[in-house]
Amino acid sequence: MKKLFTLFGLAIALSVQAQSYYVYVTAESEDEVSVVKFDGKKAETIKTIPVGVWPAEIEGPHGITVGPNGEYWYLSLAHGNPYGMLYKFKTGTDELVGTVQLGLFPASMQVSPVTGLLYCVNFNLHGDMVPSTVSVVDVESMTELDQITTGAMPHGSRLSRDGMKHYSVAMMSGELFEIDALDLVVTKKFDLDEASKMLDMDHSKMDHSAMGHNMADKGQKEKAMDHSKMDHSAMGHGAMKHSAFKPTWVSPHPSKDLVYVAGNGADEVLEIDTKTWKATRKFKTDKGPYNIDLSPDGKYMVVSYKSAAKTGIWNLETGEELARLNNSQKVTHGVAVSPDSRYAFVSVEGIADDPGMVDVIDLQTLKVVDTAYLGKQAGGIAFWKVED
């Protein structure tokens, strides 16, 4: 009996020890994607996949996501002539399956488990301050079904837990957008600069009815418009505001009707109730909050502080910043939390010929456990699998 218990204990110990985590990470200035494996102690790049078609041009793999069933991973290549591309690869074999052209500087994206469609923001990072779009792609046939106009420099592309609402922010126009994932129309938008200010004010004395920033209150949906018939010259894009809040990411809560928006210019994260469409909390961060991921158990919010080269770990319930950890080098970028809510994988770009890095943070001990190295400018990061 004693023997049996010993064997049972050993089996459990082995199974815990043997659990390995895998993420895909882009190296934007190397035109590579790396597979990083973390076995609980050690993080390492176990495979490097060259991407693109132009050896003498940097095509800039930026956004990356793994589809809901884990069979495929998707990659946006930011630079083209002039439009960027979406690539589809088989997970594991990393064989290229298909490509489709999107808009200017396609960036972050996610696939809805309900519609099966992929939603990718066309960041148009270096373009004029004009509204850009969210590309909607049928990943089965790799065809772009539509481009939905949102704001200037849209970034962060995440879906609600039911897969039916898409959220993105517009970095330069300072807006949060909600898109109906099936109807492919903007259903709500939100002025984040205004919301950030409002949270610091005494709301009891304000006349909210005059603000007119809540389309949802009117029960309206912006129906599909024929943009070809619009007079764009009269839109005064040149006068478009430059957001001080500079939102760069939005992440929905895994179980509540809340989204969290990183205000890269304001050094804060806003919590927004998607039912009332009101900002409910503000989290003051270190410099340059950039990407956010929430632990699937809803306990933690992990925020990359790009300018500070740190990562903040927040207790979502109390609103307390539990830890502010130094990253291994400068320019912290993306965050992916493991499905068991145990580890956060944080990509760190570096400068010039610094190698890209992935810091693995233990969300229980709140410490960086190990760092994996990859090609230059580690950016987009997507969780792939946990393996026993």
Next chain:
Amino acid sequence: MKHLLKLTFLALLLLPAGLMAQKKIVAPDEIVLNVGEKKKLDIYVQENGKKSKEDVRAFSRARRSVYVDSTQTIEAFKPGEFEVLVIGGGSVADYPEGNRKSIKVRVNYPPISEIKIEGIPNTIYAGTPVALKYKVIDKAGLERADVQVTFSSANSSVASVSGFGVINTFKEGKVNITAKAENIENTISLNVVKNPITRIELSADGDQGRTGDVFHFNAKALDAKGNVIADAPIQYSFYGVSDDVSQSASGLIKQDGRFVADEAGTYTITAAAGVASASKTLRIVPRDVTRKIEMVGQGSVNDKHTSDLWIWEGVDGRDYAVTGTWGADGKAYFWDVTNPANIFKIDSVQVDARTVNDVKISEDGTICVISREGASNRKNGLVIIDVKDPRNVEIISTFDENLTGGVHNVFIYKNHIYALSAGQKYYIINIEDPKKPYAVSKFELDTPGHAIHDVWVEDGIAYSSNWSDGIQLVDVGNGIAGGSPKNPVQFASYAYPNGANHAAFPYRSKTGKFYVIGGDEIFPYGLNTAKGGVNMAGGYLHIIDFTDLENPEEIARVEIPYAGSHNYWIEDDILYVAFYNAGVRVFDLSGELMGDLRKQGREIAWFIPNDGNGYTPNAPFTWGAQLHKGHIFFSDWNSGLWSAKLEPEKPKETKIQSK
């Protein structure tokens, strides 16, 4: 008891399924439309056998051919077979067969409405052929290439017509020729008249020459009295016999009488108008321009990739070079190349970038500009450097306004920098005070999806390379179109079909011709993903005759198979061109140009920079070339900066005088 447990277990298993909604997409498997037709799609979600109010949406997988709007109405724009994807809302788990369905959409090809036949002469001389120019137009107004057209003659003793629409005439008379596609016909009447042409006079500007020499033939059709028949349809053709028994004679003949031979041999050029014809024979000898080239020196860079180069004479009279680096640490290197056999590094600068793709030096040798891509703050731009003392270069200023997307290429011309921005346009930046650069204007096309790769300025004209929009000639101070740096004015352009124009370089030939040479950048074989694998490029140089600015003509090419052209330099009728996989190649551009210059033996020399100690060993990937004081300098992606020298041209021992 055992049965009861079994039944209870079964019921428990079945219960959730029974309680769960059973949804299904209901949509037709196939619909058929005509071009221009709209139809409301009958699609819905069925729940437990009944039509439900669950959201359902249809999306076209080819929205430029068929489009589905938010009211689920489909409209057909183009004929063909397409697919519409239908997606049902709600939980995917509620759909046992999945929440997606495809509808096959067949859009009928519209019936043919017209066969347009154009350019028929009023009269045709008996015995001369006419090729019909025709277009098939359908009822949607689209030109159709997929339709079989048949031709017939009503009187084959006067004229017959081939299946390709070529009419052969035999004798005088009227004849109807009918073109038919589906049930549409177009009949034209031809008036075949007596052929007055009794003979052809053929003259040429020479009867012997070298491969690559362009001959001009002039044929006149004459009647019995010696009058010139001005509207005679003259056709030029040639046949030849190569001096090389295992080679076929080849060349190019244009229907305006220009001819060039690729191979040495004997060529007979014939001008014909019906039965009358005349021929002339040419004796063609090898061009014999090859010369020896020898490697002189190398400034090795083997810890990173090297990009572009520029060589200049410094203010101290010595010679210097600057090279960029690619996908690395943002460095540019400065070299002393006064002795091309002893190239050595003298200084470097490092900027916040991962690629310094382009480097240029001002005409007076005092200012250097380098481009930045991959800056850590994602704000790229350019850096202006004082190079009066190349051993102690100093950054004067940086400039990134409107250039944050990355500057891929730059050029300096008369106190202005021409800098590409985000691959879409170029800005013109005044650097009269290099500490305070400021943009004075920009040039950008307004075509859909326009992009740009390079700009070069000479004689007040900016030559930009705009991929599928081709080469753009812009007056930035020449005066030809009233342009200036503050007011760039586009005045000519040429786009070639492959859409791969990545470089452009002007060349004024001693013949009086004004050429612009456009280079491709193509990697048709994709990335070599093997570790240390060498990438294979494709593409070639397109030589465009811009002498008539309004009617540029693509007339010649420089191609090294399986290599791929990159940057180049032209001086004294000689082209120095880097081919990625084939090193630096030197071509004779003297005289008029036409056809395939490599086949014509115009290649003078070549040198492939293999370097066993290169960043990737023995993997030449040559970037650009420049002639400076008799030496060819070139940069290679994997091995740095090189110099080579052509042996002097020697008098040829030939009795045949070339044209």
